[in-house]
Amino acid sequence: xxxxxxxxEFVGRAAAVGLGALAAPVLSACAGGSQGGSVDLxxxxxxxxxxxxxxxxxxxxxxxxxxxxxxxxxxxxxxxxWPEYLNRFTLAASARNAPHVVVAGHELSAPxxxxxxxxxxxxxxxxxxxxxxxxxxxxxxxxxxxxxxxxPFEPEARPMFFHKRKLRELGWxxxxxxxxxxxxxxxxxxxxxxxxxxxxxxxxxxxxxxxAYWHRPQPGFxxxxxxxxxxxxxxxxxxxxxxxxxxxxxxxxxxxxxxVEEELTPRNFIPTEWETWHSTVAGGxxxxxxxxxWMWAEWLAGYIGDRAEAHLFDFVGYGVQxxxxxxxxxxxxxxxxxxxxxxxxxxxxxxxQVDAACALVAKSMTPDTRTPEVLESAHLGWLESQDLSxxxxxxxxxxxIQDGRAFFIPNxxxxxxxxxxxxxxxLRAEQGExxxxxxxxxVVARMKLELxxxxxxx
Numbered sequence: 287x288x289x290x291x292x293x294x295e296f297v298g299r300a301a302a303v304g305l306g307a308l309a310a311p312v313l314s315a316c317a318g319g320s321q322g323g324s325v326d327l328x329x330x331x332x333x334x335x336x337x338x339x340x341x342x343x344x345x346x347x348x349x350x351x352x353x354x355x356x357x358x359x360x361x362x363x364x365x366x367x368w369p370e371y372l373n374r375f376t377l378a379a380s381a382r383n384a385p386h387v388v389v390a391g392h393e394l395s396a397p398x399x400x401x402x403x404x405x406x407x408x409x410x411x412x413x414x415x416x417x418x419x420x421x422x423x424x425x426x427x428x429x430x431x432x433x434x435x436x437x438p439f440e441p442e443a444r445p446m447f448f449h450k451r452k453l454r455e456l457g458w459x460x461x462x463x464x465x466x467x468x469x470x471x472x473x474x475x476x477x478x479x480x481x482x483x484x485x486x487x488x489x490x491x492x493x494x495x496x497x498a499y500w501h502r503p504q505p506g507f508x509x510x511x512x513x514x515x516x517x518x519x520x521x522x523x524x525x526x527x528x529x530x531x532x533x534x535x536x537x538x539x540x541x542x543x544x545x546v547e548e549e550l551t552p553r554n555f556i557p558t559e560w561e562t563w564h565s566t567v568a569g570g571x572x573x574x575x576x577x578x579x580w581m582w583a584e585w586l587a588g589y590i591g592d593r594a595e596a597h598l599f600d601f602v603g604y605g606v607q608x609x610x611x612x613x614x615x616x617x618x619x620x621x622x623x624x625x626x627x628x629x630x631x632x633x634x635x636x637x638x639q640v641d642a643a644c645a646l647v648a649k650s651m652t653p654d655t656r657t658p659e660v661l662e663s664a665h666l667g668w669l670e671s672q673d674l675s676x677x678x679x680x681x682x683x684x685x686x687i688q689d690g691r692a693f694f695i696p697n698x699x700x701x702x703x704x705x706x707x708x709x710x711x712x713l714r715a716e717q718g719e720x721x722x723x724x725x726x727x728x729v730v731a732r733m734k735l736e737l738x739x740x741x742x743x744x
Contacts, residue, residue, distance in 0.1 A: 336587050339662070342361040379398075398626065447567070539716070585598060653671045714728075
């Protein structure tokens with residue numbers, strides 16, 4: 287049996303081999319006899335430095351495999367937060383100066399297609415066999431109004447992490463620690479149990495006040511998992527509308543307030559800087575924390591010093607997000623990214639550039655290119671032939687997006703406003719500015735005023 291290669295070893299070897307390729311901003315196709323002639327393409331991606339290099343590297347590597355065009359590619363990585371990056375694209379698209387290929391979250395399928403900024407992807411998908419290798423169900427992430435709008439990739443999960451050694455200090459047996467992921471999955475360890483266990487850990491001196499449970503410290507989609515955990519629904523596919531349920535919303539807000547009142551989470555925790563958050567959780571100071579699987583790569587790269595991956599496995603456990611309703615299985619949000627091909631309206635693209643961009647994305651979808659990507663960035667595979675069995679961490683979290691455990695963000699033109707309204711009132715409830723019931727009622731009232739017939743109220 288082949289020995290496992292640690293992620294640190296893999297990243298080190300990949301960096302040594304691929305440094306020159308990373309530094310080159312422009313690559314040209316070498317193949318002659320192109321039917322479509324020379325085509326200039328621009329591509330953009332948001333990245334975490336040293337980790338997400340393959341989003342553009344894969345496109346560079348595919349240039350020579352494009353048969354119908356001689357592609358000259360300018361690929362740019364932007365090491366900035368998603369809001370800044372998306373604002374950059376919005377400004378560029380509004381000025382008709384966007385890149386021809388752009389990486390973004392799958393949920394942009396709806397607003398960007400409605401704005402006329404991206405090309406439908408159905409024809410591209412049918413034209414290239416490479417897209418037949420995608421795992422079943424992933425294309426659902428980029429469907430909107432009966433069409434496909436991009437090539438989805440880098441699916442992920444957003445687990446509840448826990449400190450295994452601190453649970454042992456609290457008196458749990460090793461067997462109890464080992465079975466916690468199964469209990470999270472089955473719904474026999476709930477959000478109430480998380481609060482109870484966290485409070486015990488504080489009372490017994492296992493963790494400090496305010497360090498028993500940390501959610502994400504900045505706005506983001508992760509919080510919707512708690513609304514779903516209490517029985518909330520985001521979207522009604524039959525009616526094509528967003529959904530808000532008042533009682534699950536109230537229970538979600540009550541949980542957010544409870545973790546502050548019981549001193550599991552610091553007061554005024556949002557906004558905390560990500561650097562502080564990562565240093566704290568990777569430093570082993572918290573009992574429970576909610577994050578994404580890609581953070582494993584970030585902790586290895588920048589937060590545990592020279593220690594090996596075994597250090598994380600020694601104290602970090604993980605499972606799906608806990609349910610708020612005992613007996614209901616735990617679930618997780620999965621937010622794949624997508625390659626979108628922009629329209630003439632957004633980028634001034636010619637028909638040849640649209641076709642060449644489609645070909646470039648297709649030819650980048652090979653296991654030889656994409657398997658290093660998921661290993662280095664700690665995402666899950668999306669090609670059926672990708673073998674992640676030698677990676678202990680990825681193999682252990684792959685189940686989280688199988689058998690109905692995972693859900694996508696709705697592709698809906700009103701989702702951004704819907705999410706902002708929920709987040710704003712969650713924050714007010716967490717910080718004690720409104721009661722959970724008041725905040726839930728305010729969400730419903732504001733959505734009825736601003737979104738009206740776009741939302742189903744239950």
